[in-house]
Amino acid sequence: MKRIVVLAGGFGGARFLRGLRAVAPESKITVVANTGDDITLFGLRICPDLDTLMYTLGGVINEKTGWGRDDETFNSKAELAGFGVGPSWFGLGDRDLATHLIRTEMLNAGYSLTDVTSALVKRWELGLELLPMCDERVETHVRISDEDGDRFIHFQEWWIRLGAKVAAEQFVALNIEQSRPAKGVLEAIAGADLIILAPSNPVVSTGIILQVPGILTALKNADAPIVGVSPIINGAPVRGMADKCLTAIGVETNAHAVGAHYGARSAGGLLDGWLVDTTDLPMEINGIEVRALNLLMIDPVTTQAIAQEALNLGRALSNQRGGS
């Protein structure tokens, strides 16, 4: 498993990757990150998933909240509110602000998001390559109906301000038809020995990455086996509100339904292997090799065991396919 590609969102993907990096120190890991969560606030371009991945893998994440910087202060945010300038629901930390300032200035100067991300991560030895899914500005919007009527709001507003409490009727990744996989993404997928779908939100994280024209086809055509790690354990998301997202696309919130949603590669879907929690056994999905272990990433040891099992499953599938 020399070359591994991982499709990832923020929190779950970042934790999983920390484990994978530890158990596969010799592998070249390329992360393709969701950027549909991105938002411009106060004139700053903010990429929540890229930032969570960078901070987590850089060892400077706030371990308690799972987002933002450690040892953070929120004085700038307090002052914005003091001026009466919103929104106030976004957790804009003072340390975090530096990332957004640099990103915004570089983007305004004409650099691509791929270049910007590469420049930002240089500060830390991530031990892997972090790529945005695309360079184009793609923003996921959520269709809701409430007292203000039937409307679309930005995913972040639905997720953070509304706490996903208002039912999502539809997710639209604006501008995604015009996007292209970022430089290096298709090459990494084509050259991979193993492809992993991290335990990220199947709808608004992995699901958005898969909508970037060219990525799904590249995955289906890849030589490498594709192993998914279920983000749903015992019928519920471990964290976040993936259940609300799955409901919107008509998928039940359980590991079997999500696995079936991705589908067996042999039947035109994506997955060769599917890693689920032992509480979700027994499980059988035609054409997908299912394996189970404790999927709760509660500490480094558990997380590394999960990553190791993804590697093991990938290796087994590779051998079945006659690969290396």
Next chain:
Amino acid sequence: MKRIVVLAGGFGGARFLRGLRAVAPESKITVVANTGDDITLFGLRICPDLDTLMYTLGGVINEKTGWGRDDETFNSKAELAGFGVGPSWFGLGDRDLATHLIRTEMLNAGYSLTDVTSALVKRWELGLELLPMCDERVETHVRISDEDGDRFIHFQEWWIRLGAKVAAEQFVALNIEQSRPAKGVLEAIAGADLIILAPSNPVVSTGIILQVPGILTALKNADAPIVGVSPIINGAPVRGMADKCLTAIGVETNAHAVGAHYGARSAGGLLDGWLVDTTDLPMEINGIEVRALNLLMIDPVTTQAIAQEALNLGRALSNQRGGS
């Protein structure tokens, strides 16, 4: 003295205005502020003099340093340096950042600096009207010669990074020929009962304001007497490095030379009255009424006494001219 116009830079102007506001509570005070110090850093538009005036008069200035916010932190600045992104010599505080974020976003949205300033100061009851000298981007540059050759650098770099230690050969306010007095400036000058030049740097604060096309003529044509408060006491600037600036334009660093540099209005200059420190007596400048008192603004009482004397001198000059 119903309507008073004050030309001001940052620190000295802000302190003086705090005194003036206290002794002239019934007057409408309009401040015309220097914006030649303005600079764009990290993609943010920063207006040091406007900010110092706003923070000082809003009661949230760092009283110890005389610039920036009270109770300030510098975590964002530390992170920018952590990413290796400079310059590091500018004191960008986390609270202060909110001001720059709002200003930059509003300017990018098409608002004028006058509108932005008006929006920002709404948060505090300044008790006076704060206007930038112009809406156009004007930036003072300094010509220096050092090991890197003969060149121009931004005023802030010379002032802060170099501590004005490299001799200034010339000051050029870029783009000032294309600027116009901000909305309200000419009207305020024409309608004033008293015009005061605050104890600000005669070269890079007041001197820049006077270069905005139309302002000098408006002052010379104004009905109101013009009283200057000397920023030079006993042959030295109280604070800052006005001496380095005066040398560059061939003016000696003493209150008499600066008064003569502004010139008597009756002889084509600006001043009707000139307030100096008692240590600088005796002093006589043809056509200018000189008065002396302790000019060191060491506390509110002293500062208010200075502002009161400026009012008294203005009233006396007004009576001489047959005004109200």
